[in-house]
Amino acid sequence: MVKSFIPHLVFGVLAVLGVSLMNAEDPYLYFTWTVTYGTRSILGVPQQVILINGQFPGPKLDVVTNNNIILNLINKLDQPFLMTWNGIKQRKNSWQDGVLGTNCPIPPNSNYTYKFQAKDQIGSYTYFPSTLMHRAAGGFGALNIIHRSVIPIPYANPDGDFTLLVGDWFKANHKTLQQSLDSGKSMPFPDGVLINGQTQATFAGDQGKTYMFRISNVGLSTSLNFRIQGHKMKLVEPPKNYYIVASTRFTKTVLTATAVLHYANSNAPVSGPVPAAPANGFDWSMEQARTYRWNLTSNAARPNPQGSFHYGTITPTKTIVLANSAPLINGKLRYAVNGVSYINPDTPLKLADYFNIPGVFSTNSLSELPSGRAATLATSVMATSLHDFIEVVFQNNENTMQAWHLDGYDFWVVGFGSGQWTPDKRKSYNLVDALTRHTTQVYPNSWTAILVSLDNQGMWNVRSTLWDRQYLGQQFYLRVWNPVRSLANEYDIPSNVLLCGQAVGRHP
Numbered sequence: 001m002v003k004s005f006i007p008h009l010v011f012g013v014l015a016v017l018g019v020s021l022m023n024a025e026d027p028y029l030y031f032t033w034t035v036t037y038g039t040r041s042i043l044g045v046p047q048q049v050i051l052i053n054g055q056f057p058g059p060k061l062d063v064v065t066n067n068n069i070i071l072n073l074i075n076k077l078d079q080p081f082l083m084t085w086n087g088i089k090q091r092k093n094s095w096q097d098g099v100l101g102t103n104c105p106i107p108p109n110s111n112y113t114y115k116f117q118a119k120d121q122i123g124s125y126t127y128f129p130s131t132l133m134h135r136a137a138g139g140f141g142a143l144n145i146i147h148r149s150v151i152p153i154p155y156a157n158p159d160g161d162f163t164l165l166v167g168d169w170f171k172a173n174h175k176t177l178q179q180s181l182d183s184g185k186s187m188p189f190p191d192g193v194l195i196n197g198q199t200q201a202t203f204a205g206d207q208g209k210t211y212m213f214r215i216s217n218v219g220l221s222t223s224l225n226f227r228i229q230g231h232k233m234k235l236v237e238p239p240k241n242y243y244i245v246a247s248t249r250f251t252k253t254v255l256t257a258t259a260v261l262h263y264a265n266s267n268a269p270v271s272g273p274v275p276a277a278p279a280n281g282f283d284w285s286m287e288q289a290r291t292y293r294w295n296l297t298s299n300a301a302r303p304n305p306q307g308s309f310h311y312g313t314i315t316p317t318k319t320i321v322l323a324n325s326a327p328l329i330n331g332k333l334r335y336a337v338n339g340v341s342y343i344n345p346d347t348p349l350k351l352a353d354y355f356n357i358p359g360v361f362s363t364n365s366l367s368e369l370p371s372g373r374a375a376t377l378a379t380s381v382m383a384t385s386l387h388d389f390i391e392v393v394f395q396n397n398e399n400t401m402q403a404w405h406l407d408g409y410d411f412w413v414v415g416f417g418s419g420q421w422t423p424d425k426r427k428s429y430n431l432v433d434a435l436t437r438h439t440t441q442v443y444p445n446s447w448t449a450i451l452v453s454l455d456n457q458g459m460w461n462v463r464s465t466l467w468d469r470q471y472l473g474q475q476f477y478l479r480v481w482n483p484v485r486s487l488a489n490e491y492d493i494p495s496n497v498l499l500c501g502q503a504v505g506r507h508p
Contacts, residue, residue, distance in 0.1 A: 026066040026117070033059070034074045035081060035139065043192045043199065045171055050077070050129065050139035057165050057197045057218075058127070058141030063118050065148050072113045073106060080105030080131060083114070085143060087125035087438045089408055090116055092490045094350060094458025095497070097407055099130045101477045102350040102459055104500035112498055122147045124214035126165070133181070135467060137174040138197075140165065140218045159209035166226065166246040167219025168255065169194045178471075184332030187221055187468035193246055193257040201259040203244065207266075220467040223249040223401050223441070225277045228261060229270075241270040247277050249285075250401050282401075282443045286416050289441065294433040311412045311451050312431030316391040320368045320382070321421065323395040324402055324442075324464065324474055327375035334473045335464065339373050340366045340380045341473030347501030349381060349477055350459045354493055357502045366476055370395065377473070381459075386482040386489060388454040393421045394442045402442040406452070406478070408460035410436040415449035425449070439465055454480045457490040 038051040052058035063069060075081040082105045084098035094102050096116040106112045128140035142163045147153050168190035170177060181187065195201050205211050217224050229243040244259035254277070260270050278284065325336045334341040345352075345360050352360035365378035384390065392411075396402045397420075413436075414429040429449060442448045463475035482489050493508040 026068055027064070028068045028070060029063060031059075031061075031069070031071040032074070033071060034076055036076045037137075040197075042169060042194065042197070043171055047171060048137060048173055050134060050137040050174075052139060052141065055141075056138050058139060060141060060163055061127070061143040062146065063144070064146050065118060065120070065122055065151070068115070068117050070113060070115050072111055074111040075106040075108055077134075078108055079134075080107055081129060081134060082106065082131045083127055083139070084130040084407075085114075085116065085125065085127050086405070087121075087123070087410075088116065088143065089119065089121060089410070089456060090458070091119040091456055092458070092487075093117075094408060094460060095491065095494050097458075097461070099407065099461045100344045100348060101461055102348055104348055104351070104498035104503075105131050106498065113496055115494065118145045121145050122151075122153075124163070124216060126216045126218055128218065133174040133178040133467070133471060135174075135218075136170055136172075136177050136220055140167075142214065142216065144214060156210065158212040160205055160211040161214065162203050162211060163196075163214045163216075164226075164244075164246075164259075165194075165196050165216055165218045166224055166257070167194060167217055168192070168222040168224075168248065169219070181468055181472055184328075186333060189251070189253065190219070190222055190248075190255060193219075193222075193224065193248060193255045195244070195246055195257045195259050199257050201244075202262050203259060204262045204264060206264045222251065222255075223403075225249045227275050227277070229272070229275045231261070241266055241268060243270055243272075243274050245274055245277075249277065250282070282446075283418075286418075286443050286446070289416055290430075292435050293430070294435055311414075311434070311453070314389050314451075314453075316451065317388045318368065318384075319391045319393070321370060321393045321395055322404075322462075323370040323397060324469075325375065326398065329375050329377060334375065334377070335469040336375045336473055337380070337462075337476055338367050338369070339371050339375045340378050340476070341375060342380055342475045343377050343473065345379050345501065347503050349379070349479075351497075351499070351501075351503040353459060353479070354508075355503055355506050360502065361477070363479065380476040381479050382462075382476060383479050383481065384454055386454060386457050386480055388480075390452050390454060392450050392452060394440070394448045394450075395421055396442040396444060396446055396448075399444045401444060403439060403465040404442065404448075404462065405439040405465045406460065406462050407438075408456045408458055408480075409452055409454075410438045411440075411450040411452040412436055413440050413448065413450050416443065416446065417449075418443070418446045421447035421449065454478075456480060457482055 033052050036051050040049045082098050125143040128135045169192045171191045242261040247256040347360050349361050361379040361381045363381050363383040366380035412434040414434045460478045463470045
């Protein structure tokens with residue numbers, strides 16, 4: 001089996017997606033996590049890492065659709081800290097998104113209790129630190145949402161379930177990486193690739209049984225290829241041991257991590273060369289991406305956020321084209337969207353919006369089309385209306401692979417293409433059976449088009465998943481708004497909200 005995937009894009013063998021069912025008495029799950037530093041020899045060299053309850057990677061969260069999660073996070077680091085729940089929609093609840101545009105960071109030796117619901121979702125997700133370069137030291141983990149027993153899924157229940165957190169890794173301390181970026185340098189090439197925090201691991205199963213592999217790229221900056229020696233999607237093979245391989249994709253130097261798939265009745269060790277990654281380049285990968293389609297004949301829940309409609313029959317209310325770039329601003333490398341490089345204010349945008357604090361952000365600094373102007377710094381917010389249905393085109397005019405994520409939503413990935421996007425490219429869109437995702441890739445000198453139903457009010461982060469680019473400005477916030485304040489559209493400010501910046505001293 002051969003798959004390519006990008007930072008924070010989750011691939012699941014037998015992957016499943018959203019549902020729409022609510023129960024007024026959905027269960028509550030309670031957790032207490034303490035975030036500390038620790039020392040681990042990840043690549044043979046002792047280095048400082050971030051632990052959660054002493055674990056690296058952090059604890060796996062296995063929950064059921066619509067479970068309510070109450071998680072008290074205690075920060076024992078020497079810097080303010082936030083955790084974000086990547087891919088969780090946070091329905092009507094951007095207050096709990098855990099990014100600097102929505103939440104004040106948790107001060108050292110303090111805590112914050114997240115309260116959110118795994119609402120109307122099924123699938124494999126992750127959590128990780130959203131502050132500074134903390135995620136370069138760890139603090140990440142898996143968040144798996146399992147379907148409710150009353151909801152059908154389009155495959156037989158697997159006999160087992162394996163979670164694989166795969167990603168690039170750096171020997172440098174997270175503060176050293178941050179200082180390097182702050183000085184205007186670009187991110188160095190990673191030192192290795194890990195599978196569940198290790199360079200080698202073993203997963204055991206029985207011959208003739210079917211297993212689900214939940215595979216997430218939790219790395220900082222590198223696209224990866226994943227494959228299992230001698231296997232395709234259906235894991236029914238001879239009883240021996242097989243290589244599981246993750247390696248960097250589209251890089252001159254190829255870094256590799258291996259694991260072993262061990263069958264219980266196997267007496268034969270893993271053998272033969274590690275299976276090679278596909279030699280094909282970007283064009284082959286783009287064509288492969290186009291082949292991923294939704295199975296419209298299966299009996300399973302599908303995302304349908306506004307009722308009974310089909311995405312391909314709706315005329316978008318607006319088109320937004322977002323072009324990434326790598327300009328020099330004040331003599332230092334930054335990353336930008338339509339010529340604007342984002343800077344975090346001392347007051348979260350969500351609090352500034354709620355308390356009507358002026359001057360924190362601007363809805364006029366970021367244009368909906370590439371401007372061609374000189375790059376600038378700004379706290380950029382793009383204004384949209386609740387229930388808009390928008391077309392977004394990610395235009396990549398650079399020679400590097402890009403990837404984008406949207407908090408609070410999933411979206412239909414309807415088109416990939418080379419060169420410059422033009423309205424005529426809509427003729428190539430898949431308006432029938434496109435997949436819904438929260439993260440998508442954009443190939444070098446190419447474009448990717450998505451359709452989004454803006455049914456979730458809030459302040460939502462749109463960011464590069466390449467963490468150095470996000471850190472240096474390739475992000476902004478989408479303000480999805482209805483001027484009538486109503487609990488039907490959005491939950492109220494949490495009673496335990498942390499206040500910082502210009503929000504200090506104000507009362508919810």
